[in-house]
Amino acid sequence: MATLATDLIPLKQVNGSELKRIFGASASWLAQHAPYVNSLNVFPVPDGDSGTNMSMTMQAALREIEHSPSHSAGEICAKLAQGALLGARGNSGVILSQVLRGFARSVADKDAIDARDFGEAMVEGARAAYRGVQKPIEGTILTVIREAADAAVQAAGQTDDFVRVLERTVDAAQLAVIRTPMLLPVLKEAGVVDAGGEGLYMILEGALKYLKGEPMDFSSTSVTAENLERISRAEGWGYDIQFHIRGPGLEVDTIRERIESMGESALIVGDEALVKVHVHAPNPGDIIKFGAEQGPLINIMIENMQAQYVDFMEGHTADERVGAENLGGFESETARPVASEPPVGIGTVAVAPGQGLRRIFESLGVGAMVSGGPTMNPSARDLLDAVNQVAAEQVLILPNDKNIILAANQLKELTTKRIEVIPTRTVPQGIAAQFAFDRPGDFETKVRNMTAAAQRIRTIELTTATRSVTLNGLAVREGQYLALLDAELAAAGDHLEELAVEQVRRASSSASEIITLYYGAEVTAEQAEQLRARMQHEFADHDVEIYNGGQPLYPYIISVE
Amino acid sequence: MSQVKIITDSSADLPAGVAEALGITVLPINIHFGQKVYRDGIDLTRQDFFERLARNTAHPTTSPPPLALFEQTFSDLMKQTDEIVAIHLSSKLSPTFARAQRAASPLMGRAKIHVIDSQLVTVGLGLLVTAAARAAENGARVDEVVRLTRGMIPRVYIAFFAETLDYLERGGRVRKAQAILGGMLNIKPLLILEDGDIVALEKVRTRAKAVEKLVEFIVEFTHIEKMVILHSTTPDDVSLLIEQTNLALPGLDMKVDVYGPAIGTHLGPSALGVVVYEGM
Numbered sequence: 021m022a023t024l025a026t027d028l029i030p031l032k033q034v035n036g037s038e039l040k041r042i043f044g045a046s047a048s049w050l051a052q053h054a055p056y057v058n059s060l061n062v063f064p065v066p067d068g069d070s071g072t073n074m075s076m077t078m079q080a081a082l083r084e085i086e087h088s089p090s091h092s093a094g095e096i097c098a099k100l101a102q103g104a105l106l107g108a109r110g111n112s113g114v115i116l117s118q119v120l121r122g123f124a125r126s127v128a129d130k131d132a133i134d135a136r137d138f139g140e141a142m143v144e145g146a147r148a149a150y151r152g153v154q155k156p157i158e159g160t161i162l163t164v165i166r167e168a169a170d171a172a173v174q175a176a177g178q179t180d181d182f183v184r185v186l187e188r189t190v191d192a193a194q195l196a197v198i199r200t201p202m203l204l205p206v207l208k209e210a211g212v213v214d215a216g217g218e219g220l221y222m223i224l225e226g227a228l229k230y231l232k233g234e235p236m237d238f239s240s241t242s243v244t245a246e247n248l249e250r251i252s253r254a255e256g257w258g259y260d261i262q263f264h265i266r267g268p269g270l271e272v273d274t275i276r277e278r279i280e281s282m283g284e285s286a287l288i289v290g291d292e293a294l295v296k297v298h299v300h301a302p303n304p305g306d307i308i309k310f311g312a313e314q315g316p317l318i319n320i321m322i323e324n325m326q327a328q329y330v331d332f333m334e335g336h337t338a339d340e341r342v343g344a345e346n347l348g349g350f351e352s353e354t355a356r357p358v359a360s361e362p363p364v365g366i367g368t369v370a371v372a373p374g375q376g377l378r379r380i381f382e383s384l385g386v387g388a389m390v391s392g393g394p395t396m397n398p399s400a401r402d403l404l405d406a407v408n409q410v411a412a413e414q415v416l417i418l419p420n421d422k423n424i425i426l427a428a429n430q431l432k433e434l435t436t437k438r439i440e441v442i443p444t445r446t447v448p449q450g451i452a453a454q455f456a457f458d459r460p461g462d463f464e465t466k467v468r469n470m471t472a473a474a475q476r477i478r479t480i481e482l483t484t485a486t487r488s489v490t491l492n493g494l495a496v497r498e499g500q501y502l503a504l505l506d507a508e509l510a511a512a513g514d515h516l517e518e519l520a521v522e523q524v525r526r527a528s529s530s531a532s533e534i535i536t537l538y539y540g541a542e543v544t545a546e547q548a549e550q551l552r553a554r555m556q557h558e559f560a561d562h563d564v565e566i567y568n569g570g571q572p573l574y575p576y577i578i579s580v581e
Numbered sequence: 582m583s584q585v586k587i588i589t590d591s592s593a594d595l596p597a598g599v600a601e602a603l604g605i606t607v608l609p610i611n612i613h614f615g616q617k618v619y620r621d622g623i624d625l626t627r628q629d630f631f632e633r634l635a636r637n638t639a640h641p642t643t644s645p646p647p648l649a650l651f652e653q654t655f656s657d658l659m660k661q662t663d664e665i666v667a668i669h670l671s672s673k674l675s676p677t678f679a680r681a682q683r684a685a686s687p688l689m690g691r692a693k694i695h696v697i698d699s700q701l702v703t704v705g706l707g708l709l710v711t712a713a714a715r716a717a718e719n720g721a722r723v724d725e726v727v728r729l730t731r732g733m734i735p736r737v738y739i740a741f742f743a744e745t746l747d748y749l750e751r752g753g754r755v756r757k758a759q760a761i762l763g764g765m766l767n768i769k770p771l772l773i774l775e776d777g778d779i780v781a782l783e784k785v786r787t788r789a790k791a792v793e794k795l796v797e798f799i800v801e802f803t804h805i806e807k808m809v810i811l812h813s814t815t816p817d818d819v820s821l822l823i824e825q826t827n828l829a830l831p832g833l834d835m836k837v838d839v840y841g842p843a844i845g846t847h848l849g850p851s852a853l854g855v856v857v858y859e860g861m
Contacts, residue, residue: 383765384784451766458783533787536766565767581787 030181031231035132036096040085042227043100047078049226049236050219057222060215062206063509064485064496066573067394067423070215073110077117078223080107080399092131097124097141105430106404110397112216114426115149115161117400119220122148135185139176142169142189153426159204161216168193168224186228193221210489261304263320265311267293275314282307366466367412368457370450371398371420371428374571377447377538384454387412393447395573397423400430407435414438414463416470420450422507438463442470445507446479447538447569448579478527479506480578482520517551520576521558527580528559535562538569538577551576585717585726586658588667590646590677591621592843593707594811603714606654608646610677610843615639621842630842631813634850640751641846645677651684655694663692664723668710668730670702670843671777695727700777703844704809704856705737732861739774740782740798741811741854742791746770748849749779771795788853792821795855800829806860808833811840811853818853 034042050057050071057071084103085096101124104117126144127133133141146169150156171192175185197217201208229236261283265275269292276288283301290296295314301307311317370381373393381389387410392398403424407415415437419428428441440463444450456473457466481504488498496502496512503511503523510526513519524535535555539548548566556564562580569577588606589595600607609620612630614637619625625633634641658665667685672678678698685694699706713730721729743749746768768784771794782798785791799808812819819837826833840848848854 380765455768455784455786458781460782531789533789563767567765 030179031183032180033132033134033137034093034182036088036091036093039093039096039133040088042230043078043082043085045230045236046223046226047075047082049229050078050222051075052236053218053222057215057219060212060218061486062210062212062215063491064487064489064498065394065483065502065504065509066486067421069395070110070112070219073113073397073423074116074216074219074223076109076399077104077107077113080104080401081117081120083107093133094124094128094130097127100124106399106401106434108400108427108430110423111426112161112219113397114400114430115152115216116220116223117430118148118152119145119165122146135172135176135180135182138182138185139169139173142172145169157204159200159202159207160214161220163200163203164193164196164214164217164220167196168220183228183231186224186231190221190224190228193217193224197221206491209491261301261307262296262298263308263311264318265290265295265297265315266318267291267295267315270295270315275311278310279307282310365412366414366416366463367410368416368418368454369403369406369410370418370454371403371424372447372450372571373574374538374541374569376568376570377577380451380538380567380569381418381454384451385458386418386454387415392424393421393571394423397421397427400427400434403428403431404434407431407437407439412437415440416457416466417441418444418450418453418470420444420447440467442467442474444474446481447571447577448477448479448536448581449474451579452477452581476581478532478580480504480510480520480523480527480576480580481507481574482516482523482576482578483574485512516575517554520551520578521555524555524559524578524580528562532580533562534579534581535559535564536579536581537564537566538571538579539566540569540571540573540575540577542572543575548576583662583664585664585666585721585723586662587710587714587717587726588654588658588665588681589706589710590669590843591841592670592675592677592702593668593710594703594838594841594844595707595710596838599707599711603711603718605710605714606658608650608654608677610646610675611644612842612846613642613644618644619842625842627813627839627841627845630845631850634845640748641842642752643675643843643846645675645680648680648684651681655684655688655692659688659692665692665694666697666713666717666723666726666730667694668697668699668706668713670706671700671774672698673700673777674702674779674847693723695723697727697730698777699730700734701737701739701774703739703840703854704811704838705739705774705858708737708807708856708858709733733858736859736861738798738802738857738859739854740771740795740857741773741848741852742769742771742785742794743848744769744788744851745849748847752847771798773798788815788818789821791853792818792825795822795853796825796829799826799855799857802857802859804859805830805833805857807836807856807858809836809838809856811838811856813839813845813848813852814850815853822853822855 054071054075058069081100081104084099088099090096101121104120108114108117122144123141126141127137130137146165149162149165156162168189172185172189175188197213200214200217207214272290272295275295279288279297279299280286283299286299288295288297297311367387369388370386371390371392372378372381378389388406390398390402390406417428419425422445425441425443432439442453444453453470453474456469459469483502485496485498485500485502489496491509494512500512500514501516501519503519505523510523511519537548537552552564552566591607591609609623612619612621612625614633667681669678669681681696685696688694699709709730712733713726716726716729768786769791770781770784772779773782785794810819810822823835
């Protein structure tokens with residue numbers, strides 16, 4: 021292979037075709053290590069996984085250049101950056117996309133890049149990354165890209181051997197990663213290095229391994245981003261499948277019988293001319309195929325129903341890298357339009373996990389919904405699709421998760437529509453903001469009203485600890501219940517209901533009136549009703565309401581207002 | 582020349598004694614509780630109504646005064662005057678106005694009868710009717726009374742929130758508000774009357790916020806000639822509303838009244854509202 025460097029023939033520059041292969045190697049290396057990067061989760065709650073998010077972002081970037089015939093480094097990088105921008109998921113994915121973008125801008129007019137170009141491009145990447153966040157924090161991916169870039173520039177001043185420069189860059193990145201806990205106390209307390217920084221290091225290391233011709237061990241136990249989707253399917257996480265079959269001559273009873281045998285909760289209605297199918301099943305393929313054999317299909321909608329969450333506990337040993345390796349499965353969840361909305365000037369897009377929560381948002385007049393949440397960060401493209409579906413030129417986005425806010429902000433440069441992100445960190449904050457949306461006013465007024473409304477509501481989220489850790493003086497055992505108050509870790513306990521009541525007591529005041537329980541997919545209606553009754557007893561001066569939220573991994577999301 | 586006579590319906594929620602003092606004829610809206618029919622203000626007081634509302638699980642309904650009653654009333658009044666102004670609740674909320682028109686049209690040749698769609702209800706309508714009656718008492722002719730009344734209509738504002746949407750939805754009076762009301766969560770919508778239609782302005786979930794919204798609605802006026810707070814069973818909310826409004830607009834004179842059965846049928850208990858007249 022022409023690009024293999026040896027000690028005898030120093031590699032002076034790489035062109036577009038070579039860059040394609042280098043990035044391919046980077047992406048593979050990162051994907052192989054995604055479960056490990058995911059395990060570097062500071063907070064022991066199921067939430068946005070940096071490894072998965074960065075890996076998905078890299079994959080999206082690669083798809084843009086896969087079929088590009090270009091040999092120009094500048095063109096390849098530009099396409100790559102564009103792909104990353106649209107495919108960015110989670111905060112680490114967004115920052116990675118900024119790095120790629122700065123890098124691409126720096127080499128825009130170059131057919132091939134040498135060591136010096138690489139150093140400068142890395143610096144531009146670092147600058148773009150810093151600019152992309154409002155409040156840069158050291159001890160994160162930002163520190164890693166900056167120190168790696170500095171090392172690259174320095175090395176390029178001493179040698180024009182591309183591989184040597186990359187070696188020094190990788191070394192600096194690794195050192196920076198190791199140092200992250202010294203810069204960011206919360207990492208030290210949690211006993212981990214920064215996940216995003218580690219992901220970036222893997223990307224650089226993958227490139228180096230490729231250039232040095234070192235084996236990239238694709239071990240059979242490791243999970244690559246590509247096959248995650250297959251795994252989540254094989255594990256039988258359910259899909260929500262809906263479509264209509266056009267007649268004539270449809271045999272409703274036969275169709276019903278067959279589809280009922282292929283899935284659960286099947287609802288098949290219609291006549292010879294049109295049959296509506298709604299079913300939950302582990303594999304949408306067979307059902308769609310059967311449907312298509314009956315007649316032309318229209319209005320097809322397939323949606324991942326709930327937790328696409330796979331535990332990769334196996335093979336994880338108790339080394340210094342503490343933690344369970346949780347890897348969020350992911351689907352490219354397409355946004356789906358909500359009830360036909362009059363083309364008014366301003367609309368909203370909301371992100372929510374769980375069908376129940378999405379229905380609540382829809383009923384409140386959201387313009388378009390995006391499936392996603394703590395463990396399923398939608399990509400910038402998913403959000404963009406939803407924005408485009410809203411019949412309005414000005415769109416307000418409710419990310420409803422702290423790890424989605426940054427990706428939502430990306431949209432401002434991806435669409436001609438006017439975009440503003442209401443920084444909602446929880447679902448109830450989003451619901452409160454949507455309530456305030458109806459209040460008359462122009463765009464700026466709505467932004468103000470909605471932001472204020474989101475800040476006024478208190479949110480309690482209950483979930484299970486994904487690992488044992490001591491954080492902010494709070495000792496948490498893996499498997500214990502955790503309570504988050506306004507998206508911050510607040511308490512741990514062995515009894516879910518106790519924890520819920522205790523936190524509601526903390527969040528309520530003489531001025532609050534309503535406690536709303538949104539129960540998750542793993543809670544039964546009876547259990548939820550029991551908690552409701554108990555809450556009503558404990559907080560007699562409040563109204564307590566329950567709704568089936570259907571969210572995965574969080575048995576209860578509770579709001580107090 | 583005899584004085585102009587004013588007719589309205591019981592949805593105007595006129596304070597006790599005002600109709601008699603000003604010679605206003607008030608036709609009762611019918612309130613149906615199951616099979617039983619009560620004439621608002623005649624067989625049914627406000628207190629009776631809210632007690633019944635609390636007791637009955639079935640929701641009440643309303644119907645306009647019968648056509649014959651309109652015809653009878655017009656011909657009775659025509660013995661005293663040949664100038665009559667009938668002012669009724671919004672035609673978008675009730676067929677009362679249409680019925681009055683129908684009764685009046687065959688009589689038009691014999692007397693000057695004007696039927697006005699107030700586009701308002703409750704105390705908002707009451708303000709119009711009172712002003713019309715006062716003008717008539719002071720000798721205004723029918724055209725002047727009509728001009729005055731029509732001129733006031735766009736200057737009277739009504740905003741309110743209902744504790745629950747059940748009554749409004751059952752009454753089918755919220756066509757235009759549907760979009761905002763179709764929610765799955767329990768919501769308290771802030772509703773206003775706009776061109777006689779109930780329009781949902783925004784929705785809130787707590788009473789405290791609803792009161793806040795009403796205060797925001799009130800303080801937007803640059804001048805308030807008259808303001809009435811309407812409630813039924815929630816004096817605490819009224820106190821809160823007065824207190825908060827006074828913070829923003831010290832010295833504003835606020836009257837408090839209980840809304841009557843005609844509108845209560847559609848709002849249910851525990852609604853809270855304000856009627857603002859900004860003056861001419």
